[in-house]
Amino acid sequence: MITTNHIRGEGWTWFRRKRWHGKAVDFLDALTAAPSHVRVDFVPVGIEDEAISWLRQHDEREYSFVDATSFAFMRAKGIEEALAFDGDFAAAGFVELRP
Numbered sequence: 290m291i292t293t294n295h296i297r298g299e300g301w302t303w304f305r306r307k308r309w310h311g312k313a314v315d316f317l318d319a320l321t322a323a324p325s326h327v328r329v330d331f332v333p334v335g336i337e338d339e340a341i342s343w344l345r346q347h348d349e350r351e352y353s354f355v356d357a358t359s360f361a362f363m364r365a366k367g368i369e370e371a372l373a374f375d376g377d378f379a380a381a382g383f384v385e386l387r388p
Contacts, residue, residue: 290372291328292320293362295355336361350380 304313340357
């Protein structure tokens with residue numbers, strides 16, 4: 290499985306907004322402790338630029354910046370499936386895998 294540093298940050302923020310500090314720490318630890326199962330790649334500037342360009346052209350949904358960087362990252366890597374929760378990835382043309 291591959292994810293990005295942006296998703297890692299979004300996961301931390303989600304847990305913290307729920308006031309679940311321990312779970313937020315567990316989330317970070319799980320990503321760090323499972324290097325053979327999960328790879329965290331950093332989103333390069335070029336991918337962010339593509340995401341910004343994409344966001345400027347898409348007003349049909351309230352896409353987040355992290356969603357847009359994920360879309361650009363996935364397109365660059367040829368990834369078609371995403372673990373997702375809200376329908377945004379499907380709307381952007383990807384296959385959503387629900388937990």
